Amino acid sequence: xxxxxxxxxxxxxxxDELREKCPWDMKQTMESLRHLTIEETYExxxxxxxxxxxxxxxxxxxxxxxxxxxLLHIVFYSRIAKEQNAFTLKDVIDRLSEKxxxxxxxxxxxxxxxxxxxxxHNWEKIKLAEKDKEGNPVNKTVLAGVPKSLPxxxxxxxxxxxxxxxxxxxxxxxxxxxxxxxxxEELQHETLHQNQKKTEEEFGDLLFAxxxxxxxxxxxxxxxxxxxxxxxxxRFNYMEEKVRASGKQLSNLSLAEMDVYWDEAxxxxx
Numbered sequence: 001x002x003x004x005x006x007x008x009x010x011x012x013x014x015x016d017e018l019r020e021k022c023p024w025d026m027k028q029t030m031e032s033l034r035h036l037t038i039e040e041t042y043e044x045x046x047x048x049x050x051x052x053x054x055x056x057x058x059x060x061x062x063x064x065x066x067x068x069x070x071l072l073h074i075v076f077y078s079r080i081a082k083e084q085n086a087f088t089l090k091d092v093i094d095r096l097s098e099k100x101x102x103x104x105x106x107x108x109x110x111x112x113x114x115x116x117x118x119x120x121h122n123w124e125k126i127k128l129a130e131k132d133k134e135g136n137p138v139n140k141t142v143l144a145g146v147p148k149s150l151p152x153x154x155x156x157x158x159x160x161x162x163x164x165x166x167x168x169x170x171x172x173x174x175x176x177x178x179x180x181x182x183x184x185e186e187l188q189h190e191t192l193h194q195n196q197k198k199t200e201e202e203f204g205d206l207l208f209a210x211x212x213x214x215x216x217x218x219x220x221x222x223x224x225x226x227x228x229x230x231x232x233x234x235r236f237n238y239m240e241e242k243v244r245a246s247g248k249q250l251s252n253l254s255l256a257e258m259d260v261y262w263d264e265a266x267x268x269x270x
Contacts, residue, residue: 011071011072011075012075012089015072015075015076015079016079019079019083025076028076028080029080030077030080030081033073033076033077036073037070037073040066040069040070040073041070043066043069044063044066044067044069044070047059047062047063047065047066048063049223049226049227049230050062051063052227074089074092075089078091078092102126102130103122103123103126103127104119105122105126106119106122120161120164120165121165121166121167123165124142124162124165124166125165125166127139127145128142128166142162142163142165142166143159143162143163145162146158146159146162151222153207153211153221153222153225154222156207156208156211156212156221157211157214157215157220157221157222160211160212160215161215164215170212170216172216173213173216173217176209176212176213176216177213179209179212179213180206180209180210180213182209183202183205183206183208183209184206186202186205186206187199187202187203187205187206189202190202231269234265234269235262235265235266235269238261238264238265238268239258239261239262239265242261242264243258243261
């Protein structure tokens with residue numbers, strides 16, 4: 001335990017020194033750090049996806065480094081808040097500990113749960129019951145905790161998860177798949193009638209239904225789509241390299257000719 005404490009204390013001391021002596025660190029604000037924090041979060045996400053590649057050791061080292069970058073941001077924000085007499089890093093840690101204990105009554109209380117699903121259900125109920133110092137609800141609605149700035153796919157997933165936490169959800173995957181087919185038919189109908197506004201609306205409904213279905217079959221839609229993106233990029237890059245090596249230009253090839261290289265790239269993945 002002392003090793004953890006020593007390492008953490010060293011980090012805090014370094015942050016204090018940088019804030020007092022480094023020109024770049026001295027001028028940063030919460031606002032100026034925000035976009036960098038978002039970038040670091042995406043870099044961590046990318047590093048986690050790299051775990052599926054052959055070099056597991058390199059991927060884990062990258063995850064370690066990205067976690068460190070995120071930890072730096074937490075310490076940085078807390079240092080800025082301390083300067084403004086808003087809160088300290090200790091306040092952040094203490095509040096987190098209190099919240100974890102409060103939201104895990106099956107560990108720190110007498111509540112009994114059967115599985116992880118019941119834990120999530122209790123978590124949402126406890127969040128809705130939380131109040132601030134004045135006795136006002138912290139989360140006035142079930143969906144209040146979903147950040148407005150989340151990417152649309154992630155936001156849809158979290159909205160559905162939140163709704164499920166209070167019992168508003170389908171019962172079986174088959175029901176959700178029927179909804180997917182229904183939304184697809186409605187999209188096709190509006191597309192045939194060339195109603196652009198309704199087509200966009202139905203396309204959104206279809207995506208929302210697909211994300212819902214992904215949740216029921218235990219597939220994270222954001223991860224699945226990103227893996228498909230990577231797969232497409234890999235195949236497309238292979239096709240470009242092969243075409244270039246043959247002395248041709250990709251833009252001059254027919255779709256059938258491109259498909260030959262594309263199928264080659266697919267076979268190499270097996």
